[in-house]
Amino acid sequence: MLTYFAKRIALGLVTIWFIASATFFGMHAVPGDPLAGDKAMTAQIRANLEAKYGLDKPLGSQYLIYLGNIARGDFGISYTQENRRVNDIIREHFPISATLGILAIVFAGLGGVLWGALTALYRNRWPDVVIMFLVILGISVPSFVVAAISQWSLVGANLAAGTTILPIGGWGTVWHMLVPALVLGLSTMAYLTRLMRSSMLEVVSTDYIRTAKAKGLPATQIFSRHQLRNAILPVVTVLGPAIAGITTGGFVVEIVFAIPGLGRYFVQAIQQLDYTVIMGTTVFYGAFLVFMVILVDLVYGLIDPRVRVEK
Amino acid sequence: MLVLHHASKSLTGTFTDVSAVDVEGNSISILIREEPPQLDSSRATDAVSGMVLGHVMEGLVRMGMDGRLEGAVAEDWEVTPTKATFWLRNDAKWSDGRPVTAADFIFSWKTALKPETGSEYAFLLFAIKNAEAINSGTLPSSALGLSAPDSNTLVIELERPVPFFDKMLVFPTFFPIRADFYAASKGRFGADADQLLYNGPFKITRWVHGSSMTFKRNPHYWNQEQIHLDAIHVPYITSDATASLNFFKDSKISMTGLQAENLTEAMRMGWQIRQHRDGTVFYIDFNFREGRATNNLNLRRAIQAALDMEELVYKVTKLPGYEPGLSLFPGWLMGEKDLLRREYPPTKISPNAGSAQAYLQTALQELGLGEPPPLVLLSGDNPISSVQSEWVQQSLKRTLGISVKIDKQIFKQRLAKMTAGDFDMVLAGWGPDYNDPLTFGDLYASWNKNNRGEYNSPELDGLIDTAQNQLEPAARMRAFGDIQQHLIENAVLLPMYERGVTYVVDPRIKQLKRRVIGPDPDWSRAYIDSGSE
């Protein structure tokens, strides 16, 4: 078990090296000039700036310096904000994206289980039809359209109420997070609902449910003790990958709801061709994903004895 | 759940504190487009940093509410062809209570000129003796023509006579920086709220990067009676126009810009719509490098006659305040006595499909081509540029049968392509750096690095030389008039429009100042009139 995870972690480190290298050589293949500004600059100033960012050295040594810095966890200085370090930028903006992502996962998980169970219980009756219709809507409309329409509706609701029911954007309190997190979690919630529904239906036709019915257990007890518990397992197994996807996929809600997360910052950095921020963010996210996957495996290993034996 | 509950307990309620206008707190909330990239005044270049700095810092002089230059840290000043002298007021103080001295200006300007600083706007200081040599590393910074006979007097030796030298000083590059504070910040000067020392009407008390800022009244500011607000909050930082409109609608911010798409909504809501021309001119630039078709005068004239800029402004951009372009020199620039454009009215080239065709045929003969060559139009990646380049593409196809290839690039890649000369036409814009026609006038000088199409005309260079070095105002303005005429006749550039800003502002706020030069918008003198609705 321990050697298995030691191996996984070693492999993870190699993966991060791969990501870092891909990003580095990718960025240096980008046409364009990260130092260019509105005003043309003199050769002297340009040379000074190039020296500051180490752009005057040959690519090979730039690469080695870069790898060395990453190994020490140093992502360098931003090109657009010359007095800020990329580490500070990640430290300030990533927790926001992560908080939003976790809340979205909570919404998606709770909602998925709840709606999935409901639809299975009321199979082919109106709650099933209504919820499945919403689910289909949730997975078939582009997220930026959903985000824009929900913000617009919220403005309308606030105007009609004459007071702020919920903030329509920005960051700071739990209330700011609710709507963006819902929007962010929507497609995952829809996916989980479908999964939960089919899982529930499968469980209903198993022998132990029939036995439980036969021995006269009340329906509520069958539902909570046997049906729900067993149906939830497959849902839990897909939550892991979903976490990573959601935390890095917050670009749209962060832009629409003016949330200062790392996703929005990344998009801005791309438009500014801020080399160090782009590379730092990508490597950081890559590393984050790699270790999330390892962590999720570890947790499964602890929870589910079958997985432990297999490995 | 416990965590959430706990969090909500400590955090509830704060969001309701954000409101466009807070009468009790004597404060307002505004939105800024992006995080200020650089609050180190010696290196700041962009409009957002300039706007923030304009509220928390003050230079020797400033633009007054009436649009005239007025004393700020300087009480009085005198500019002669060889030197400028500024007498600083005694009560100008930093936010830690210590006085602002001439040494703070000298330190700041020397910092901006140091080659290691890499300041893009160092060229603004080149009027000072030896500044250019110091900036290119050939002279030590001690050689700079600045001296302080006493702590309240600043004497500037000029490299050459600059008639508008005092007007340039409103730019952030000329703001003071105190040496000891700068040294103590260890390279992080301007990176955080506590990494800056303020001498302006407000100081930044909170700065959550990318998220929010708070400006509070600076108790040490000398001109207290002109400042009315106790605080300015920036609860949101976003460039998303839809979000901005929604925040205004939700009474969270006191001003928002309007896009053409939102005008109907703004009228339906009964908002007080205003407009302001921001002084920027947008135009199509050509590539004059050898071998480029656009080097041909008749081809440029064909394009000039084919594009109807009135159609662009009235039907495509659709915002009031946009003025169809006539000249590189925008309408607000002052000439000798009146507006420059009244003294020297530009010739209007009316669009004419017939003459456009005739020019094209001549051009094709001269170029030895059978059919019009395809042209590459370099364009920015913002939605407005896209729409405009699509319009240019269609117009030229319709009138001249020229096929235009749009090359949409992000800002830095567009700049790189412009510098490399990798284009035929490019959508460009130029905003003023100081209040003199020269800020536009020298753009096409053969030595100007911003002349990225590499236009090279000894005649124009001669006119620009006159405009730069002639001291007599009438002769200077005549030179600008001639430059304007030269640019139009030779179709060096095609002015598209002067940009207008259409915006809505909370009706209770008075004395909000929109400017062409200096921080825009300027909230520093604003006040709340709670009686009006």
Add this chain to the structure above:
Amino acid sequence: MTAPSLSPEDFHPLQSSVSDQQLGRPSLSYWADAWRRLKENPRAMASLGLIAFLLAFVSIGPYLWQVDPSAQDLDQIGIGPGADRSVTLAAPFQPWLPEQQATTLDDDVLGFTLAMPATTQAVRLVWTMEPGSRYRLYRNLFDPSDTGSFGLPLAELDRSYFEDRLDLHAGTYYYSLVMLDANGAETSSTVTEAVQVTRVISAAEALQRGLIESEGDAQLGMALELAWHPLGTDYLGRDMLARLMYGGQVSLFIGIFAPLAFVLLGVIYGSVAGFLGGATDQAMMRFADFVVALPFLLFMILFKVIFGIGPGESGIWPMLVAMIILLWPAPARLVRGQILQIREEGYVSASRLLGGTTAYVVGRHMLPNTLGVILVTITFQVPSAIFTEAFLSFIGMGVAPPTPSWGAMCNEGIKSMLTRPHELMFPALLISITVLAFNLLGDGLRDALDARMRGAE
């Protein structure tokens, strides 16, 4: 009771009537069976129909509706479906340089009036002016007495006339003239005038747009009809229907071709790895793991920047290549797993024992048995590819103008969502229908192709 009469024939054996064994139903191949089950699934069939419709819409549509998707009809910008198209023929636009009006001031109304009938070419207003005073002129779509504001400030003037040409449509406009005091503040001296604007077109313009045969046919005041745009136009007056068709070509091309390509690449990679096995398999799969670890959207954006879009290019290929580079590992893993599994199956061993060559085993057993999974994967990847295109358009990294795509159209439409909802609604609807159809088809295919599901439900 009589005894039955028996004949000798009765003692002959019966002729055998059962010639062959007869099955209850005809024998079905795997694919025929899957198709049968798919046909029984009404949702899957409906989605197949939808997909066929969408493909026809983008491929046959442009032949039926031959309108240039980039032609700008600047007379009809941003009109909704079914908007009024009537237009009156008028003299061409002429510049207007009126004399200064008389300087007597009628304080109540400022003498504010139309100088000539208001048309979409221009609204020309004059007023009597007090020497040295300044005025601000507003325009509103709503009655200022209802909304409480004058609306759009058009200009500040120190003269007695104004020509408005800004984005004029047929309808009622409320023009308000406000006198300013010496400090530039508004005085109570205001007047509002409701102006009825009629849509006009000059003979030359009508000819250019093909509304009349020759300028000789033109008579001033003649009623004409502008070009028909069944689904309205966008912010540049381009026909929505045509743009939806051409935009659909882009979106569906990316949506369908990208999954086909990267799944194919993945299948080859995965089956090679699965076949070779051993250390090669391990190394190949490690590399796939590396690529999987790249954060998808971040690298999608990064690749878009790296590849760049040259002048005049649409940017479809860079997007496609980026997707292929990033997304092949998932199908590769899947196929490898399948191959490894099938390799151990009894029927494969049987086939080998009976002398089946490798080619035969692969062609007869391996591929058909993985094809189902591959098909389902492709179907489910279509919606996410379409969403990726839409997302990239949203952050400004999508296809380059003037190429339309549904995602780019949605992104443009969001900006004018409140005033011109059709610009968002139509492309969003088409994206939703496509995504929905492929999701339902994927469900149906999975059910139909899954061998374990045979006979169930």
